[in-house]
Amino acid sequence: MDDISSILKEKGLKVTPxxxxxxxxxxxxxxxxSAETIYKTLSSDFPTMSLATVYKTLEMLKNIGLVxxxxxxxxxxxxxxxxxxxxxxxxxxxxxxDDLDYSxxxxxxxxxxxxxxxxxxxxxxxxxGYCPDCKKKMTN
Amino acid sequence: MDDISSILKEKGLKVTPxxxxxxxxxxxxxxxxSAETIYKTLSSDFPTMSLATVYKTLEMLKNIGLVxxxxxxxxxxxxxxxxxxxxxxxxxxxxxxDDLDYSxxxxxxxxxxxxxxxxxxxxxxxxxGYCPDCKKKMTN
DNA sequence: ATAATTGCAAACCCTTTGCAACATC
DNA sequence: GATGTTGCAAAGGGTTTGCAATTAT
Numbered sequence: 001m002d003d004i005s006s007i008l009k010e011k012g013l014k015v016t017p018x019x020x021x022x023x024x025x026x027x028x029x030x031x032x033x034s035a036e037t038i039y040k041t042l043s044s045d046f047p048t049m050s051l052a053t054v055y056k057t058l059e060m061l062k063n064i065g066l067v068x069x070x071x072x073x074x075x076x077x078x079x080x081x082x083x084x085x086x087x088x089x090x091x092x093x094x095x096x097x098d099d100l101d102y103s104x105x106x107x108x109x110x111x112x113x114x115x116x117x118x119x120x121x122x123x124x125x126x127x128x129g130y131c132p133d134c135k136k137k138m139t140n
Numbered sequence: 141m142d143d144i145s146s147i148l149k150e151k152g153l154k155v156t157p158x159x160x161x162x163x164x165x166x167x168x169x170x171x172x173x174s175a176e177t178i179y180k181t182l183s184s185d186f187p188t189m190s191l192a193t194v195y196k197t198l199e200m201l202k203n204i205g206l207v208x209x210x211x212x213x214x215x216x217x218x219x220x221x222x223x224x225x226x227x228x229x230x231x232x233x234x235x236x237x238d239d240l241d242y243s244x245x246x247x248x249x250x251x252x253x254x255x256x257x258x259x260x261x262x263x264x265x266x267x268x269g270y271c272p273d274c275k276k277k278m279t280n
Numbered sequence: 281a282t283a284a285t286t287g288c289a290a291a292c293c294c295t296t297t298g299c300a301a302c303a304t305c
Numbered sequence: 306g307a308t309g310t311t312g313c314a315a316a317g318g319g320t321t322t323g324c325a326a327t328t329a330t
């Protein structure tokens with residue numbers, strides 16, 4: 001029994017093939033997929049799975065802290081199995097979303113707390129521009 | 141003729157009472173209202189104005205750079221007449237959105253660019269937690 | 281056997297669009 | 306008078322919900 005199965009069982013949640021597939025897909029990608037993308041990607045293995053199941057599963061994964069939701073400014077959310085606070089890069093050209101490896105920004109809350117009376121709990125940092133591929137295309 | 145009227149005319153856009161009301165409301169609030177909130181607030185002065193007009197006006201204001209759109213993770217967007225990149229504080233308790241005055245974060249792009257091959261153009265920084273009011277309520 | 285989950289369809293909410301009437305220039 | 310804008314209603318897109326059938330425990 002792997003990690004995920006035990007976590008689900010501990011919480012009294014059932015371990016279904018659909019759930020495992022969704023979690024595993026998120027753990028094995030760096031693409032920060034939307035619900036739609038997850039749905040389409042898994043359709044070949046789970047032809048009868050519905051989008052509603054994807055949404056319900058993502059909601060559950062959020063609630064138990066296994067997934068975080070990103071609002072990059074599109075119409076839809078994106079999902080990340082890396083639940084640590086880490087900054088994201090978003091490409092205006094192709095809508096790609098990448099992680100930014102720059103740990104100095106991973107925990108600004110302490111610093112920012114000096115400048116506000118809010119009790120801070122979380123942060124989301126988004127940097128927008130053009131990814132290396134789209135940058136190249138622009139100079140052509 | 142004030143600033144806004146001249147800007148609109150320069151761009152070949154018509155100056156209507158609805159547009160002026162929306163822009164002025166945004167300029168005179170720190171509340172980062174949603175389209176719905178703008179619509180409801182202005183309903184007393186413009187009883188026949190439709191939500192569609194609010195959305196069309198906000199779209200136009202975005203396009204000419206007079207307003208920025210915030211995606212704080214709710215179902216709807218919020219709007220800010222301060223178009224400078226500045227960090228925002230969002231309250232989990234009451235969904236309030238405040239500006240964070242901490243100019244050290246206003247321009248992280250230069251620093252962040254050292255750690256990525258993206259050509260960066262913009263940033264959006266969101267800090268989540270509990271506002272002073274909601275903080276008080278929690279300790280009761 | 282019990283209780284949770286799936287999958288379908290319908291509902292929901294926010295936002296956008298088409299178009300005739302209207303206001304601005 | 307020409308053109309852009311408004312306001313209405315309908316459509317659109319993403320997400321959520323209700324519920325009977327199914328599956329995990």
